[in-house]
Amino acid sequence: MPEFELIARIQARAATRDDVVLGIGDDAALLRVPPGHWLAVATDTLNADVHFPAGTAAADIGWKALAVNLSDLAAMGARPAWATLSLSLPHADGDWLEGFLDGFLALAERHGVALVGGDTTRGPLSICATVHGLVAVDQALRRDGARAGDDIWVSGTLGDAAAALAQWRAGGAAEPALRARLDRPTPRIELGLALPGIAHAAIDLSDGLLADLGHVCVASRVGAEIELQALPASPALAARFDASARAGLQACGGDDYELCFTAPASRRDAIASLARAQPQALARIGRVVDGDGVRALHPDGSQWLPARAGYAHFDPTG
Amino acid sequence: MPEFELIARIQARAATRDDVVLGIGDDAALLRVPPGHWLAVATDTLNADVHFPAGTAAADIGWKALAVNLSDLAAMGARPAWATLSLSLPHADGDWLEGFLDGFLALAERHGVALVGGDTTRGPLSICATVHGLVAVDQALRRDGARAGDDIWVSGTLGDAAAALAQWRAGGAAEPALRARLDRPTPRIELGLALPGIAHAAIDLSDGLLADLGHVCVASRVGAEIELQALPASPALAARFDASARAGLQACGGDDYELCFTAPASRRDAIASLARAQPQALARIGRVVDGDGVRALHPDGSQWLPARAGYAHFDPTG
Numbered sequence: 040m041p042e043f044e045l046i047a048r049i050q051a052r053a054a055t056r057d058d059v060v061l062g063i064g065d066d067a068a069l070l071r072v073p074p075g076h077w078l079a080v081a082t083d084t085l086n087a088d089v090h091f092p093a094g095t096a097a098a099d100i101g102w103k104a105l106a107v108n109l110s111d112l113a114a115m116g117a118r119p120a121w122a123t124l125s126l127s128l129p130h131a132d133g134d135w136l137e138g139f140l141d142g143f144l145a146l147a148e149r150h151g152v153a154l155v156g157g158d159t160t161r162g163p164l165s166i167c168a169t170v171h172g173l174v175a176v177d178q179a180l181r182r183d184g185a186r187a188g189d190d191i192w193v194s195g196t197l198g199d200a201a202a203a204l205a206q207w208r209a210g211g212a213a214e215p216a217l218r219a220r221l222d223r224p225t226p227r228i229e230l231g232l233a234l235p236g237i238a239h240a241a242i243d244l245s246d247g248l249l250a251d252l253g254h255v256c257v258a259s260r261v262g263a264e265i266e267l268q269a270l271p272a273s274p275a276l277a278a279r280f281d282a283s284a285r286a287g288l289q290a291c292g293g294d295d296y297e298l299c300f301t302a303p304a305s306r307r308d309a310i311a312s313l314a315r316a317q318p319q320a321l322a323r324i325g326r327v328v329d330g331d332g333v334r335a336l337h338p339d340g341s342q343w344l345p346a347r348a349g350y351a352h353f354d355p356t357g
Numbered sequence: 358m359p360e361f362e363l364i365a366r367i368q369a370r371a372a373t374r375d376d377v378v379l380g381i382g383d384d385a386a387l388l389r390v391p392p393g394h395w396l397a398v399a400t401d402t403l404n405a406d407v408h409f410p411a412g413t414a415a416a417d418i419g420w421k422a423l424a425v426n427l428s429d430l431a432a433m434g435a436r437p438a439w440a441t442l443s444l445s446l447p448h449a450d451g452d453w454l455e456g457f458l459d460g461f462l463a464l465a466e467r468h469g470v471a472l473v474g475g476d477t478t479r480g481p482l483s484i485c486a487t488v489h490g491l492v493a494v495d496q497a498l499r500r501d502g503a504r505a506g507d508d509i510w511v512s513g514t515l516g517d518a519a520a521a522l523a524q525w526r527a528g529g530a531a532e533p534a535l536r537a538r539l540d541r542p543t544p545r546i547e548l549g550l551a552l553p554g555i556a557h558a559a560i561d562l563s564d565g566l567l568a569d570l571g572h573v574c575v576a577s578r579v580g581a582e583i584e585l586q587a588l589p590a591s592p593a594l595a596a597r598f599d600a601s602a603r604a605g606l607q608a609c610g611g612d613d614y615e616l617c618f619t620a621p622a623s624r625r626d627a628i629a630s631l632a633r634a635q636p637q638a639l640a641r642i643g644r645v646v647d648g649d650g651v652r653a654l655h656p657d658g659s660q661w662l663p664a665r666a667g668y669a670h671f672d673p674t675g
Contacts, residue, residue, distance in 0.1 A: 060395055064576070065500050066432035066561055067399035067490070072390040077378055080473065081385035082487055084443040086480030114384035125402040125485045155398065162404030167443045167485035169400055172385070182383050243384055258382070 040131040045159045048133065049124075052140050053154040054147070058120065068155035070121055070171070077179065079172040081111035087164040091222075092207055097135045099222035100166065101142030106224045107245065108170040109150060110296040113231035114243035116180040117172030119150045125169075127162035142223075150228055180234055180241035180300070185259035189239055189301035189327040192310060194227050195319040196273040197248060201292020202280060216275035224296035229317055234300055237309050241300040247291045249345060252299055252333050259301075262330035265290070268338050271322040290335050291345045301327050358449040363477045366451065367442075370458050371472040372465070376438065386473035388439055388489070395497065397490040399429035405482035409540075410525055415453045417540035418484065419460030424542045425563065426488040427468060428614040431549035432561035434498040435490030437468045443487075445480035457484075460541075468546055498552055498559035498618070503577035507557055507619035507645040510628060512545050513637040514591040515566060519610020520598060534593035542614035547635055552618055555627050559618040565609045567663060570617055570651050580648035583608070586656050589640040608653050609663045619645050 050063040060069035072078050085091060085104050105122060112119050124143070128135070147154060152170070199220035203213035213221065227243075234241060240259055242251050248265070256263050270289040280288060297319075302310060307323070314321040325336075335343040368381040378387035390396050403409060403422050423440060430437050442461070446453070465472060470488070517538035521531035531539065545561075552559060558577055560569050566583070574581050588607040598606060615637075620628060625641075632639040643654075653661040 061497070061499065066429040066559075067397040067435065069433070069492070069497055070396040070398060072396055074392060078388040078390055078396065078489075079385040080388060080439070080441060080487075080489070082441040082443050082474060082485070083476050084445055084478050084480075084483075084485060086445055086478055086483075089479050111384040115387070117385065121398070123398060123400040123487060125400050127402055127404055127483060156400060158401050160402050160404055161407050162402075162483060163481040165402075165404075165445060165480060165483055165485075167400070167402060167483075169398075169441060169487040171396075171398070174387070179379070179387055181379065241384075 040133050042159050045131055045136060048136060049140065049154070052144060056120070056151065056153040059153050059155055062153065062155045068121070070155065073173065075176055076173045077176055079112055079115045079117035079174050079179065080169065081108055082167065082169040083107045083111065084165060084167040095222060097138030098142035101139035102146050102223050104166040104168050105143050105146045106226050106296060108168045109226035109228060110224065110243040110245065112170055112172035113227045114180060114241050114298055115172065115174060116178060116231045116235045117174040118232060119152045119170060119172045119228060121153050121155045121171040122147065123169045124154060124157035125167040126157065126159045127165040128159065129164055178235040180231065180238055182240055182242055182255045182258035185240035185255050185261050185301040185327045187261055187327050187329045188303065190304055190307065190323050191252070191263060191265065191299065191301050191325040191327060192321050192323055193244070193248070193271065193299045194230055194297045194321055196271045196276065197295050197297060198276050198285060198288035198292050199273050200224065200294035201288040202276050205288065214275050214279055216273065221294060224294065226296060227298045227319065230298055230319065233313055237306050238300040238302045241298055244295040244297045244299055245293055247293045248299065249290050249333050249335065255301070256331060256333055262328045263325060263333045264328055265325040265333065265335045267335050267343050269322060269324040271320060286343060287345060358451050360477050363449055363454060366454060367458065367472070370462060374438070374469065374471040377471050377473055380471065380473040386439070386441070388473065391491065393494055394491045395494055397430055397433045397435035397492050397497065398487065399426055400485065400487040401425045401429065402483060402485040413540060415456030416460035419457035420464050420541050422484040422486050423461050423464045424544050424614060426486045427544035427546060428542065428561040428563065430488055430490035431545045432498060432559050432616055433490065433492060434496060434549045434553045434559070435492040436550060437470045437488060437490045437546060439471050439473045439489040440465065441487045442472060442475035443485040444475065444477045445483040446477065447482055496553040498549065498556055500558055500560055500573045500576035503558035503573050503579050503619040503645045505579055505645050505647045506621065508622055508625065508641050509570070509581060509583065509617065509619050509643040509645060510639050510641055511566070511589065511617045512548055512615040512639055514589045514594065515613050515615060516594050516603060516606035516610050517591050518542065518612035519606040520594050523606065532593050532597055534591065539612060542612065544614060545616045545637065548616055548637065551631055555624050556618040556620045559616055562613040562615045562617055563611055565611045566617065567608050567651050567653065573619070574649060574651055580646045581643060581651045582646055583643040583651065583653045585653050585661050587640060587642040589638060604661060605663060
């Protein structure tokens with residue numbers, strides 16, 4: 040299949056929005072940013088065998104390629120608007136492309152995202168998506184606003200995706216409930232939109248709680264203490280992994296795509312209301328402290344030391 | 358070198374702009390789009406051995422990764438503002454990264470582009486850049502405005518990059534002047550900014566003149582006739598390739614990154630003034646006609662038939 044036909048297939052399926060002046064099919068997309076808003080832009084690439092196991096269904100790859108990007112917008116409190124997609128494919132497989140679009144566009148539709156441009160090239164399987172969101176001026180959630188005394192919260196549950204990956208790497212089939220979290224992460228868009236005015240700082244969890252919370256601490260020039268037993272675990276995780284194994288998966292595993300945020304204790308009621316109004320739970324897992332670094336604590340107050348502090352590409356211990 | 362150090366190196370060298378609220382270092386960049394402007398967005402990926410020969414200098418790869426994207430903004434008449442960069446690297450090589458940034462940031466500085474975000478991942482060498490430009494409302498150059506009777510123009514010279522690639526594929530060293538055009542294309546930003554009000558339609562030449570002009574014809578529902586002997590050739594191309602070989606390289610070779618535009622005959626004087634005021638020449642190479650398709654004509658009016666209509670990824674003849 041020639042490149043132009045691949046692009047025509049994508050164009051035929053992509054939805055549009057009123058603020059798209061010109062979408063797929065010219066040299067660039069033309070887009071209207073409404074007055075009183077900042078543009079939020081994030082980009083993330085998924086490579087075969089690095090970001091997803093070989094043999095992952097095309098629809099799951101499509102979903103995840105957009106989800107990991109939308110998760111970044113969620114962490115900024117931005118409302119998603121537009122995406123571009125750069126696809127490198129070893130060969131032009133129309134069935135694979137349709138499957139990929141099934142996943143990508145299902146998630147795009149859920150959040151009203153228009154696919155407005157991109158390119159297709161020959162190369163090892165790799166997907167680079169760039170997403171654009173809108174956030175009211177001065178309302179963005181940033182990493183650098185955490186203050187000593189803040190509570191630390193996370194959405195949903197932690198460690199499921201890392202557990203699925205661990206099962207897969209051990210040569211077995213991953214538990215379906217865990218695998219679903221690895222393949223189809225849920226970007227916490229509605230939560231991100233509700234947090235401005237409540238949270239002081241936010242980040243999405245892609246590299247692991249300790250690593251990502253560490254970025255917040257560096258940006259905010261504070262430290263953090265985490266209660267290991269407060270980390271929220273799914274029933275599937277709790278059933279398959281003991282407390283010791285869970286600790287590593289939940290504190291250090293990547294690919295959760297939950298939000299971690301800090302907020303003053305005075306906003307606990309507002310956060311409880313938010314948790315009741317939204318599909319995912321919110322768990323208070325620790326506090327921001329003076330100093331630097333992130334420490335995870337056992338119930339007796341002693342420090343838990345991870346074997347490995349988070350997923351880092353190129354980390355020689357990775 | 359860990360991923361965080363790669364990102365820190367990039368962040369340390371990236372310039373900023375007044376309209377960047379938040380650049381590299383948070384979940385997303387935050388950007389201000391001025392009132393009265395549309396946002397123009399384009400994305401293009403370069404893969405090793407597909408878009409550049411193995412062994413291409415890192416600085417040349419960096420330059421080209423941004424240049425091919427800025428060329429898309431030029432074709433829209435947009436002024437470049439911001440870029441994101443997604444780098445997949447087989448291993449974390451600090452020297453390679455510094456070289457890459459030398460090229461990428463030199464071109465970014467020339468056009469006032471701020472690098473505002475991106476990611477680095479492990480994988481086969483691949484560079485995905487997304488660029489953002491600004492164009493006054495209703496002033497964008499599009500592909501769909503060509504009208505029968507328009508002149509067809511191209512900037513600069515055609516065929517140099519394809520000639521360099523042909524020499525390299527034949528096993529020899531490419532002529533330096535030709536190789537420079539393959540490795541360091543010049544996005545015609547200033548030309549694009551001058552064309553609104555003059556041109557009816559524009560496109561950048563990445564896949565080859567006949568293929569790209571064909572996109573304009575389809576979008577505008579017109580045909581085109583090109584005079585083969587009017588295609589502008591560089592001295593290096595003319596010295597190394599005879600007229601027959603030149604025809605294929607100039608009409609069908611890719612990677613020129615010149616602009617092709619159509620304009621009414623009444624604007625020939627304005628275009629001549631433009632050519633005198635800017636570094637690149639502008640050549641009138643044909644006309645827009647009723648009908649469809651692009652025909653290249655010999656001096657006697659007979660049709661020249663290419664062996665191959667342009668570079669298309671996945672084209673089985675490619």
